[in-house]
Amino acid sequence: MHPAILGLATIVVGVGTCLAYFYFSNIVLDRFIFPAKGPNAGRNINRANVVRPWLFLFPALFALTLYLAYPVVETLRLSLLDRDQGNAFVGLANYQQMFADPKFWEAMRNNVLWLIVVPATSTAFGLIVAQLTDRIRWGSIAKSLIFMPMAISFVGASVIWKLVYDARPAGTDQIGVLNAIYIWFGGTEPVTWLTVPFWNNFFLMVVLIWIQTGFAMVILSAALRGIPEDTVEAAIIDGAGPFQIFFKIKVPQIMTTIVVVWTTITIATLKVFDIVFAMTNGQWETQVLANYMFDKLFRANDWGVGSASAIIIMLMVTPILVWNVYNVRKETK
Amino acid sequence: MADSNANRDDGAFPKAARQVIRGIFQSAPSGGGIAGQKSGLTWAVHLSVLFLVFLWLFPTVGLFVSSFRTGDQIASSGWWSSLSTQELQNPAIRLSGDEVQQGDLFVIEGNIFEEPGPSILSWGTSSRAIDAFGPGDTSELTRDRTVTLEADGSFRFTALESQEGSRLPRVFTTTESPPEFTFENYNLMLFDENNSEGMARAFFNTLTVTIPATIIPILVAAFAAYALAWMEFPGRALLVAFVVGLLVVPLQLALIPLLKLHLGIGIGKGYLGVWLAHTGFGLPLAIYLLRNYMVGLPRDIIENARVDGATEFQIFTKIILPLSFPALASFAILQFLWTWNDLLVARVFLIDASGQTTVMTNQIVELLGTRGGNWEILATAAFISIIVPLCVFFAMQRYLVRGLLAGSVK
Known part of the structure; x- marks a missing residue:
């Protein structure tokens, strides 16, 4: 069957099944299990209303548990097994093996670099753009254009930036803009930027910063607009300059939003895979954890170490997870 | 300050979150406010936003423009120069055409380009001096032969004896062509x-x-x-x-x-x-x-x-x-x-x-x-x-x- 027809059929079947499930399960509940008539009508209605939320929740909870909660446990279990020994329990041997791998430490170092640089830079740029565009007439267009990379895939962005970093032999016209500028400013040899160890990490980070700045800008722009104008006016009357107003009045008031943006970008950064995979595939010391994991899982076929490195990513996310859950619990109480 | 106050007073109620969202992609209601008070600062704001937008768009535009250029064009010049005229050193082109006798001269006339478009900046008849002549100049070759090449590529070759059976000379040209884009890649x-x-x-x-x-x-x-x-x-x-x-x-x-x-x-x-x-x-x-x-x-x-x-x-x-x-x-x-x-x-x-x-x-x-x-x-x-x-x-x-x-x- 042609995939497009299959897809269409899946939409119809999927949506139909969902609707049918919700519709008929409610009917079964109300008409047959706890009918709202006869001697126990009142009690039956109450009982039906106790069960009903779970009817509504069941498909989602089932999918969430199977596709996200169970894998966390299963990955943890796999990280303690060795597939080559018939899934024998090997304790922390996979972790020991991973910690002895210099590539892993390279990935760790790079990930930490990414975590320091990308969220900070994106948030800072986002804040600057949000503030600058707030009061100019064509600010909305400017925001739209800076926001645009959000819609571009990491792979597409990688191609875009690979062209920027392209290098041609010395003496010919450079078609990568970075080398063109470098030569124009008096550089003699064009540089293959992505192969310069250590610094190439930053050239990869630029891609993610380019994408995430728009996100930071949008959220922070909304926060800036939410600031009560009288606080700003009071500061102007007291003789504060524009920079003082920005740093001492506005930024403190949107601090919680800044933290939210920061953590959201941090999570995105931790999981970064496509950019490294498409641009260098971890060569020239640009490995990161997610790509290291992919390498172990699908090239080396080493599920033990692969799972162990996935658990490391999970551990790095956990503080944010706990903090989010804590805040939501506080809110709903 | 006065007009920004007037604007705010329109809504007696605090702005709902939804209005804030709607406002993100609309410009501010008034030009007043902090930046508006110092015109120097306003200019700085406009310029830096312009610069940032340029910086953010430049890579994507590069990809877009490149997708409409031929492989040769992309490899020989940066995409940012694709909108200006292209200067190109062409491979050698050998003259060819039908010989006509005019008086005691054997003349061949024609155009070295198959399609009109490029215009010649300089040319030469030897690979050691490819820009020896300008358009309209006449190059004198051995055995009393001459070549005249115009900017549009039309040439006039003369000789004292018939060139039937012998190879005509080659010309090396440097041309400039108008910007050219193609849908061929798509x-x-x-x-x-x-x-x-x-x-x-x-x-x-x-x-x-x-x-x-x-x-x-x-x-x-x-x-x-x-x-x-x-x-x-x-x-x-x-x-x-x-x-x-x-x-x-x-x-x-x-x-x-x-x-x-x-x-x-x-x-x-x-x-x-x-x-x-x-x-x-x-x-x-x-x-x-x-x-x-x-x-x-x-x-x-x-x-x-x-x-x-x-x-x-x-x-x-x-x-x-x-x-x-x-x-x-x-x-x-x-x-x-x-x-x-x-x-x-x-x-x-x-x-x-x-x-x-x-x-x-x-x-x-x-x-x-x-x-x-x-x-x-x-x-x-x-x-x-x-x-x-x-x-x-x-x-x-x-x-x-x-x-x-x-x-x-x-």
Whole structure:
């Protein structure tokens, strides 16, 4: 069957099944299990209303548990097994093996670099753009254009930036803009930027910063607009300059939003895979954890170490997870 | 200050969050305010925004322009110079034409270019002096032969004896041509059936992955969100916390266990697997977004409906779903962009050894490996994959912003 027809059929079947499930399960509940008539009508209605939320929740909870909660446990279990020994329990041997791998430490170092640089830079740029565009007439267009990379895939962005970093032999016209500028400013040899160890990490980070700045800008722009104008006016009357107003009045008031943006970008950064995979595939010391994991899982076929490195990513996310859950619990109480 | 006050006083009520969202992509009501007071600063603001926009657009425009240039053009000059005239050193062209006798001279006239367009800046008859002459000059060769070459490429060759049977001289030219763009790359990548690297199939595969993977989670999540927002039951707060917790679980953890599961229950690698995976991974955000939105709907409407005897199912389909349209649209866009742009999930759950089910992101990664230097192919392929999300982005930006605002956990 042609995939497009299959897809269409899946939409119809999927949506139909969902609707049918919700519709008929409610009917079964109300008409047959706890009918709202006869001697126990009142009690039956109450009982039906106790069960009903779970009817509504069941498909989602089932999918969430199977596709996200169970894998966390299963990955943890796999990280303690060795597939080559018939899934024998090997304790922390996979972790020991991973910690002895210099590539892993390279990935760790790079990930930490990414975590320091990308969220900070994106948030800072986002804040600057949000503030600058707030009061100019064509600010909305400017925001739209800076926001645009959000819609571009990491792979597409990688191609875009690979062209920027392209290098041609010395003496010919450079078609990568970075080398063109470098030569124009008096550089003699064009540089293959992505192969310069250590610094190439930053050239990869630029891609993610380019994408995430728009996100930071949008959220922070909304926060800036939410600031009560009288606080700003009071500061102007007291003789504060524009920079003082920005740093001492506005930024403190949107601090919680800044933290939210920061953590959201941090999570995105931790999981970064496509950019490294498409641009260098971890060569020239640009490995990161997610790509290291992919390498172990699908090239080396080493599920033990692969799972162990996935658990490391999970551990790095956990503080944010706990903090989010804590805040939501506080809110709903 | 006065006019900005007047503007604010129009609304006696504090701005609702929704108005703030609407305002993000509208310009500020007045030019007054902090920046407006010092004109020097205003200029600095305009210039720096202009600079930032330029910086952000430049790379994408580069890709776009490159996708309309031929491989030779891309390789010989930067895309930023493609809009100006192109100066090009052509390979040697040998004169040819029919000989006519005029008096005691044997003359050959013609044009060295097959198509008009380029104009000659300088030329020469020897590879050691390719720019010896300007247009209109006459070069005197050995054995009393002469060549005159005009700017448009027309030449006049004269000799004292017939050149029948002997080779005519070559000319080396440096020309400048007007900017030239072509649709040939798109033709090759989209409509050429013999091109095994084409994007047409990958495009349809991506579409096939994306649409069910966007629609199905919405429905499942909407019911759950309604229960979490408006139904009383023990453990509700705990379930909300559970969903928020899953929001940040890296999907890297799910790869192996789920692939094992899919292979175990016979789904294997294929569309069904990738739809299920995208549904599972999209659900936490969907439930979270929709629940937050539904909680904010007015309580009266729902309670009135309950009093009037509507069942929960009716309340949900007739009242909640239509009212939640903005939140549904927000999530739909986020999920659409995410599934369209995804590489990892498709590689793990969809693409098998046959390669028949490749998606565009994967196709591009493979082209990056095999055709790393062929920028006309890469740029075109990348732009084909980018154009759909870009259209969705510009058409539905407002909903996207709303979704992002609601989706970043506070």
